Amino acid sequence: MPVEDLGLRRYAPALAVAGPALAVFAAVRLLGLAVLGVWGAAAGSSPHTLLSARWDSLWYARIAAEGYGYEVILPNGDVHSNLAFFPLLPWLERPVSAVSGLPHGSAGLVVSASAGLAAAWGIFAVADLLHGRRAGVLAVAVWAALPVGIVQSMAYSESLFTALAAWALYGALRGRWLTAGLLAAGAGLTRPVGAAVVAALWVAVVLAWRGGARSWRMAAGALLAPLGAGAYVLWVGARTGGGLLGYLDVQAGWGNGFDGGWAFARFVGAKLASSAFTAGLGLIAGVVLVLWLYGRCVRQRQPVPLLVYGGIVVALALCASGYFGSKPRLLLPAFPLVLPVAVALARWRTRRAAAVLGAAALLSAVYGAFWLNGSGPP
Template identity: 85%
Template sequence: MPVKDLGLRRAAPALTVFAAVRLLGLAVLAGWGAAVGSSPHTLLSARWDSLWYARVAAGGYGYEVVLPNGDVHSNLAFFPLLPWLERLVGAATGFSYGSSGLVVSALAGLAAAWGIFAVADLLYGRRAGVLAVALWAALPVGIVQSMAYSEALFTALAAWALYAALRGGWLTAGLLAAAAGLTRPVGAAVVAAVWVAVAAALRDGERSRRMAAGAALAPLGAGAYVVWVGARTGGGPLGYLDVQAGWGNGFDGGWAFARFVGDRLASPAFAAGLGLVAGVALVLWLYVRCVRQRQPAPLLVYCGIVLALALCASGYFGSKPRLLLPAFPLLLPVAVALGRWRTRRAGLVLGAAALLSATYGAFWLNGSGPP
């Protein structure tokens, strides 16, 4: 891959666009909150998963809730890197852990935008890089990038790990993959991408101690946490899967999700069912476009695993759009296509998408269910 300048000056337009879209989302959320009497700070930092991460930061692992049906919601389901960073920021600033999570997500969001720009710029040029970041920021669930959730942090680690792997920075790629594995279960996708990049380099005759070290480092984060959970719960290698099962999560190849969609198609919520079918079809079509675009194998493997884990999980169907947020390679064909448009036309489309995203984000967070 060619060497490109990744200084702040080159990435500045992408980071500026990202910040502007995120500020728009926060402004609309604040206006919506003023109208309905909700607290944007609470919605972003002290509800749903944000509370679970803050509890881990405050008291470590061991907290659980037993539901009336006997299911156990354990905080062992939440990987530790975000709570560790919340604790670090809280100690440095005196902020609450929830507010510290907002700081982490704000910085991680910028790092993710920079990483997405770096990957797209490397492969398709600076204009495509800026547009890819704009598209990622303006996704319908883009507000999650500003929440005390782990998606922004994970995407930052994944994007820079992929960039390092494409450039042959094996130690960096391995370390970032290990960190991604300490952030979310889908860190396995980053590990697989690094290994695929290593395999391609080996096929081309490249061999080095750094490559071997990077490949060995990549799975250590996720592996260490899963082993630790297994030892703590007494469940052995499958202990973490048992914890996820307590939350109603599992991997069934998409059967439960298909039933969920089918139930809506056969009910008065028919329009919602059609929307889900259209959404899944769009995601799969974009992945096919990625293949036809001849994206590097590490990106295709990473994106394919993120899609499979999101679409084929058996629980929390309303969270699937959020789980797809790290699949940024899906946006690269769209970014390249938009790059052929005149700047004014592309700007109008992206501006409209950003406004719709901000409005939907405010509506979504003021709803009853978790994102």
């Protein structure tokens, strides 16, 4: 069937431009899965189980299969409720499972793989718009080869959220307000950090409005943006009887909250005062690196919406009061942080940049296999 009969002619040129970036992303992810498979064969673990049926993946799959209402009461009285998990990923798992016959966790892998490609394309689109095609391909390569990149292949919501966030930000940068608003609403149905996408879009609207570019689409996009997260938070509040604070109460049951980073600082301090001193130094180095990269984003004069989005993602990840081992994963959607690295690599010779990124991808694959075969959860 001709391409035009499929209604894809308008997208074919853009797909051709993004093709190298998508190929690089797929190659890095396949390398990660291959190393995980080899590691699993040696350790006697199941890569499929690690990717689709452990930790958060189990919670999402249960929501897809049974809906909301499941909870676990811990010996100390804390309540782990599945209301803490936003609904878009399990909503997508349901039809994939129904059509394919796959279990919901496996359907989550299909959604995650598709969303990962969409995220890579969105990151490329933003980087290409700001810095050119070469930097766009390299930005995708760096994002795929992050130490916690294996999460992009899990039945988790990070890939889906990053795809929606990247394309929403691209829409805002291009003045496609309705599209950006709808995608921001989708991001708000995916993870609590969807608030970062909403804030970025609102800032973009305000700046454009002050610049004289005014239209009803801008107002509509700004109004659409918070509807996803707002609707879910209000629904949880009504279901729990907690009102506007109901969702915060659910998160508190999991030990999550926002304390400005005090609990994380105490966690790092405890590491430094123990036999895990080296791990404490590593955590400090990681935080310094993240903050340095954000500073580079500012000095690079990234568009304000990107700075707002990246800043909020970083702040929420570093200043949350629980699940310290998950902080690297929570930073995964902060893709603006990789743009300064991509721009620097774009100045290198192709062979040198490829060698560095290849080594990074291999280390990421090994670390991902080690991480998932550890105590978890990621």
